[in-house]
Amino acid sequence: MKKRLVLAALISVLATACVPQQQYNQEVQQVQHLTYMDNTYKQLNQNLQTEVNTDQVQIKQLQNRLQVTMVNAILFPEGGWELSQNGKRELGKIVPTLQSVTGKQIVIEGFTDNELILEPLKSRFPNNWYLSAARAISVVSYLEEQGIDPNELSAVAFGKYHPVASNDSREGRAQNRRINIVIQDQTP
Incomplete structure (x- = not known):
């Protein structure tokens, strides 16, 4: 849809008047970018x-940017930070698409619910920041092992912050425990 709007705008500009080469090149580049992101979205x-x-x-x-949000239950065992076999299978479904991503940054964002971390995990993860970071790093490490360029990968931890649902219910907490895989432009 966006691609069509941009393409229509580009055609109308070209049809009504001459545009400077630089503006034309920018508009062509924008259409190519939108097409690339749209194709990646469809593959995912x-x-x-x-x-x-x-x-x-x-x-x-x-x-x-594109954002793939995966609930922790399909990636990690309950309370865990290392990918389960099922989690590796799930990520394996998108590895070919991520391997074809070029000139972009793939940011893995880790999130938790607001529950306190209890022993024995508390000695390893003093709070949810640490747990969300460990989960994000686990995904980054797996993607690197699968051949994703490590220069395009990064991990970010959000802990219990930025919930997408209320932490007052079991279902809401389950939604808040998640990993986002974000494909975005490289930052200079």
């Missing part, structure tokens, strides 16, 4: 269709 949706249909994964296309 296709590869994760079952998970999307069962609300375990959400894929959003935002301005200049």
